Amino acid sequence: MFRRHFIATFGAAAIAATSMTAAFAGGQKDIVDTAVEAGSFGTLVAAVQAADLVGTLKSDGPFTVFAPTDEAFAALPDGTVENLLKPENKDQLVAVLAYHVVPAKVMSGDIAGKRAKVLTVQGDRLAVNARNGVKVNNAKVVAADVVASNGVIHVIDTVLIPE
Numbered sequence: 588m589f590r591r592h593f594i595a596t597f598g599a600a601a602i603a604a605t606s607m608t609a610a611f612a613g614g615q616k617d618i619v620d621t622a623v624e625a626g627s628f629g630t631l632v633a634a635v636q637a638a639d640l641v642g643t644l645k646s647d648g649p650f651t652v653f654a655p656t657d658e659a660f661a662a663l664p665d666g667t668v669e670n671l672l673k674p675e676n677k678d679q680l681v682a683v684l685a686y687h688v689v690p691a692k693v694m695s696g697d698i699a700g701k702r703a704k705v706l707t708v709q710g711d712r713l714a715v716n717a718r719n720g721v722k723v724n725n726a727k728v729v730a731a732d733v734v735a736s737n738g739v740i741h742v743i744d745t746v747l748i749p750e
Contacts, residue, residue, distance in 0.1 A: 618652060618735045619644045630660035630668060637672050638681045648737030649692035653713070653723050655746040663746055685709035686749040692738050695721065695731040711749050723747065 619641055622628045631654060635641055644650070660668055671680045686709040693705070695717070704712040713723050721728035726745035733740035 615736055617645045617737045618648070618650060618740060621733065621735045621740065622654065627656055628654060630657050631655060634668075634672065634680060634684060637674075638677060638684055640681070640684060644737075646737065649690075650738035651689040651691060651693040652738065652740045653687045653689075653726065653728075653743045653747065654740050655687070655726070655743050656729075659726075659744050659746050682709055682749055683746070686711060686713075686747050689713075694739060695728075695741070709749055713747065 616624065619632075619635070623632060635644060670676060671683065686707050688708040689705050690708055698715060698717040698721070701715075701717055703715045705715055706712055716722045721731065721741070723741075723743060724745075724747055726743040726747055728741045729744050730742035733742065
């Protein structure tokens with residue numbers, strides 16, 4: 588249940604990351620509402636809904652969500668998103684979404700100039716390198732510190748796939 592909670596948080600965060608600056612000002616909305624309002628996380632929102640994680644992402648948190656944009660999902664090999672969204676692949680979808688969520692609120696200033704391996708809700712670790720810009724595994728953070736009432740969203744340009 589704990590794992591699903593964090594996965595849900597990831598999905599909502601991704602949705603919130605879309606309109607990072609305008610929609611996130613104030614941080615009064617949770618990760619899901621922030622993502623929906625942003626408008627550039629349609630695929631992520633659909634994935635969070637298909638994985639039944641909306642409620643989790645609306646919970647107290649705090650969460651850090653590395654949220655891929657619609658363009659990041661579009662860059663996956665043909666058929667990948669459609670395959671993940673099939674009901675029979677729900678466990679795999681949950682694992683992918685949970686891999687984007689850290690069960691703590693980590694702002695960019697907390698990691699500036701550092702490298703770290705951070706544990707995700709999925710159970711594996713992400714390599715974060717904030718020495719020259721910020722990269723998470725092979726994804727570049729294109730917008731950081733989108734504050735929500737239950738955490739923070741960092742927008743990334745690549746979907747992270749657990750190994």
